[in-house]
Amino acid sequence: MKTVIITGASTGIGKAIAQLFLEKGHNLVINSANAANLENTYNELNNTEKIAMVSGDISLIATGKKLVETAIERFGKVDVLINNAGIFEPKSFLDVEEKDLDRFLSINLKGTFFTSQSAVKQMLKQGEGNIINIGTVLVDHAINGFPATAPISSKGGIHAFTRQLAAEFGKNNIRVNAIAPGIIRSPLQAKTGVDNADSLAGLHLLNRIGETQDVAELALYLAESNFVTGEIINLDGGHVAGHSI
Structure with a gap:
């Protein structure tokens, strides 16, 4: 039984991860930054003995600290941190304002960075730990017609951060990896202006989009692995590997 912190867990990928890990018996x-959505998910999961919830903006360092403190108070340890919380919106490069870039960097990169810092402090005391970050295949395979320089810059930082953190703390048996999803069916698609996510299936060699369960299953594998670290794993149906014509 592991104690797992999941940020951005009230909807989409984060919620699917929470459901699967709970089914496997983990604490x-x-x-979530949205307290109402978080409470709805907490009630839906319906297991007060094995779940604690902490609402708050992950860009605030205090939120990451509170997550770790809550894990220790309720369950005595922090085995896995899944940095899933993030935002993503397309916007033309020439229209990006300073406030836009600051928002992506604060929530996506800064949130992942300092929440991990709080978790690593506890993992060092325990002698091991596991961190799983969420990036995107668009860092390595950009799409013409989907302008997203600001969010991709923040996600690129997460990819680099993943490898650097794995290098720094590998000797302490703290594993750090990232999942880079392709197009996944989730509420995020509607937020980015995509009304029919399946219309993007052609971006993947498998000619279909992914499901949140696909991401959850890979997260579970990484959480249970003792010998994978420093990896950015594309979960993309072949998006990066090649093209369909």
Whole structure:
């Protein structure tokens, strides 16, 4: 039984991860910036003994600290941190304002960075730990017609951060990896202006989009692995590997 912190856990990928890890018997500390959505998910999961919830903006360092404190108070340890919380919106490069870039960097990169810092401090005391970050295949395979320089810059930082953190703390048996999803069916698609996510299936060699369960299953594998670290794993149906014509 592991104690797992999941940020951005109230909807989409984060919620699917929470559901799967709970089914496998793990203790959860779930987070969302939207308190109402978080409470709805908490009630839906319906297991007060194995779940604690902490609402709060992950860009605030205090939120990451509170997540770790809650995990220790409720379950005595922090085995896995899944940095899932993030935002993503397309916008033309020439229209990006300073406030836009600051928002992506604060929530996506800064949130992942300092929540991990709080978790690593506890993992060092325990002698091991596991961190799973969420990036995107668009860092390595950009799409013409989908302008997203600001969010991709923040996600690129997460990819680099993943490898650097794995290098720094590998000797302490702290594994750090990232999942880079392709197009996944989730509420995020509607937020980015995509009304029919299946219309993007052609971007993947498998000619279909992914499901949140696909991401959850890979997260579970990484959480249970003792010998994978420093990896950015594309979960993309072949998006990066090649093209369909």
